[in-house]
Amino acid sequence: MKKFLVLMTAVFVLSACAPEVGSEDWCKEMKDKPKGDWTANxxxxxxxxxxxx
Incomplete structure (x- = not known):
């Protein structure tokens, strides 16, 4: 159970590092990402x- 909590905490912390959609940082990140890997959204x-x- 302790390992599960540590894993879930790590996932939560790391997922918060992504820039907000629509922000200037997100736009730069998307510009560098191959267009074929983009989702429709x-x-x-x-x-x-x-x-x-």
Whole structure:
């Protein structure tokens, strides 16, 4: 049980490190990511937040 709690805490902490969708850092990260790896939601958000600004 203790290992599970440590693992869940690590996952929670590491997932919080991703930049907020639509932020300038997120736009830079998406620009570096291959376009073929984008999801439809990421492409839509990129167009709204980064391209159409």
């Amino acid at each position: 990421e492409a839509t958000e990129y167009a709204k937040s980064c391209f159409m600004k």
